[in-house]
Amino acid sequence: MRLFKQLLAVFAALLVIGAILMTFAYDVIKIDWLVFMELQSSYDDQEQPLPVPARSVPVEGVAYLPGMGEPENPVPADETSIARGAELYQIHCAMCHGAGGKGDGTVAAFLVKKKPADLTSEAVQVKSDGSMFLTITNGIWNPNNTLFPEKQFSGQMPPLNENLSVRERWDVVNYLRTIAASE
Numbered sequence: 442m443r444l445f446k447q448l449l450a451v452f453a454a455l456l457v458i459g460a461i462l463m464t465f466a467y468d469v470i471k472i473d474w475l476v477f478m479e480l481q482s483s484y485d486d487q488e489q490p491l492p493v494p495a496r497s498v499p500v501e502g503v504a505y506l507p508g509m510g511e512p513e514n515p516v517p518a519d520e521t522s523i524a525r526g527a528e529l530y531q532i533h534c535a536m537c538h539g540a541g542g543k544g545d546g547t548v549a550a551f552l553v554k555k556k557p558a559d560l561t562s563e564a565v566q567v568k569s570d571g572s573m574f575l576t577i578t579n580g581i582w583n584p585n586n587t588l589f590p591e592k593q594f595s596g597q598m599p600p601l602n603e604n605l606s607v608r609e610r611w612d613v614v615n616y617l618r619t620i621a622a623s624e
């Protein structure tokens with residue numbers, strides 16, 4: 442009986458010491474409990490967003506689906522639209538394409554593979570409104586970028602569809618039409 446009591450005392454002492462040690466082991470000994478949030482389909486930082494479900498239609502209209510061709514410009518090039526476009530251009534495009542659209546923005550010096558296009562040039566101005574819209578939406582992809590297939594636009598023009606709403610993109614297109622004339 443005495444032996445049993447002694448053993449119990451030893452166990453109790455070990456338990457107390459163990460408990461004290463465990464408080465310091467917090468975050469050192471990590472036990473990976475099953476958390477149900479781990480089981481959901483999510484994506485990591487910097488990953489491309491999940492693709493849209495098949496047969497879904499964007500709220501902005503079917504014209505903006507990939508592969509549907511160049512959309513028509515639904516926004517009249519009035520004073521308001523051009524003024525808005527000018528402001529948005531200075532925020533979202535000027536760092537690469539330059540304040541005057543000549544392709545001489547501050548970031549341009551760091552783009553080694555392809556320089557930003559001169560937006561006042563004939564080569565760009567002959568493009569349709571819809572083509573410019575799609576350039577802003579999708580960026581210009583480099584299909585030869587095998588190093589980062591998910592970043593095929595790297596080094597060239599990034600897609601800006603998350604920076605500019607559809608209406609804002611058309612405002613920028615309307616402004617681009619005036620950029621050559623304002624020289």
Ligand code: HEC
Nearest residue numbers: 533534537555556557558565573576577581597598601613
């Ligand atoms: C990170 C720098 C960068 C930003 C920001 C940027 N562009 Fe570009 N853009 C480029 C580069 C680089 C090219 C040339 C790509 C090429 O020729 O492959 C280009 C090309 C273009 C072209 C010519 C497309 C063609 O088919 O030749 C248009 C139009 C254009 N950009 C419009 C815009 C507009 C409008 C914005 C702002 C909403 C914008 N870009 C923002 C870098 C940029």
